[in-house]
Amino acid sequence: MKLIISLTSPFARKARIVMAEKRIECDIVVDAPWGPDTQTPRYNPLGKVPVLVLDDGATLFDSRVIVEYLDSISPVGRVIPDGGGRQRIAVRRWEALADGLVDAAVATYLERKRPAQQQNPVWITRQQTKVAAALEALAHDLGGKPWCSGDVFGLADIALGCALGYLDLRFPDIGWRKTYPNLTAHAAKLAERPSFTDTAPPVS
Template sequence: MKLIGSLTSPYVRKVRVVMAEKKLDYALILDNVWAPETTIQQSNPLGKIPCLLMEDGGAMFDSRVIVEYLDTLTPVGKLIPPHGRERAEVKSWEALADGILDAAVLVRLERTMRDQAIQSEAWVNRQMDKVNAGLKAMSQGLGESAFCVSNHLTLADISVACCLGWLAFRFPAIAWREEYPNLAKLADKLAERPSFKETLPE
């Protein structure tokens, strides 16, 4: 398999961490989707990463779709429960983490891709409200538990840690570590895993 992505995307990192935890072999193909020479639309008509290229020539996109597929390829380190409420809880954590990222990415694009004179502070504030509300919900949901769902690593924890890692990388002014020490504790614990050490954004 081949994974088209970048070294900074949190969505790509989520897929890479899952692949590492599942011990799956793949080749990483770097592509800057904002560059004129990008070829991403040959594989994903939406022009977004990550995009997984299968051995039979097929392509799969959207990180949530990709990680769900990857979890079925081997019983090693199952990350998504097969059914029921626990499965829904894991997927809800993933949706929350991705939602925070979606809002923060929009803020970054507003700040970096639009002329300052036409940037919308109301738009930025609306998105940052989502980020802050999402972080608060994450902290409340985690509480004093060692993991987001159950008593072992799941996709929920991977999603949360990738989200927090990207915020630390791109939005260092957001003081989530100080405000939510339980999230910092989870992030620090997962940062010791090889799958996270090997996929740090750069």
């Protein structure tokens, strides 16, 4: 099995953290999906990382599908509650919200990389509004609980940690730590886990 990633992708980081928590061995292949020599479209027609290539050559994407697959192949360190029901859906909702925050942040980052005269300020504001609203909702939903969903560490915490890590990487000016002390404490708690420290994005 091999996982195609970029070192800065929070979606790829989510899959890597799940692998580490579940002690799943996998080759890691680093690619630059935005680069001219990217190999990612050979494995994912959408040209996005992460992609999980199974031993029989089957390819899995996106990160949510990969995470669900990883959790299904080993009972060790389950990150999604077993069985159906509200607990499982609650975790997937956390993931959707955290991933959605990242989608809006990535859209802002890419728009700002365009030449100044081609940037659309209305679009940027729209995406920034989503980031701010998502942060508020995440902080509200976490409240004073020790973990995002249920009483154990899981995918909801992983997705949240990856989203906050991406903000630190690309938008240090947002200053979410000042506004949301509970998210700050949660991020600090997650940062103690080797799965998080070993996958931290390189500072560029």
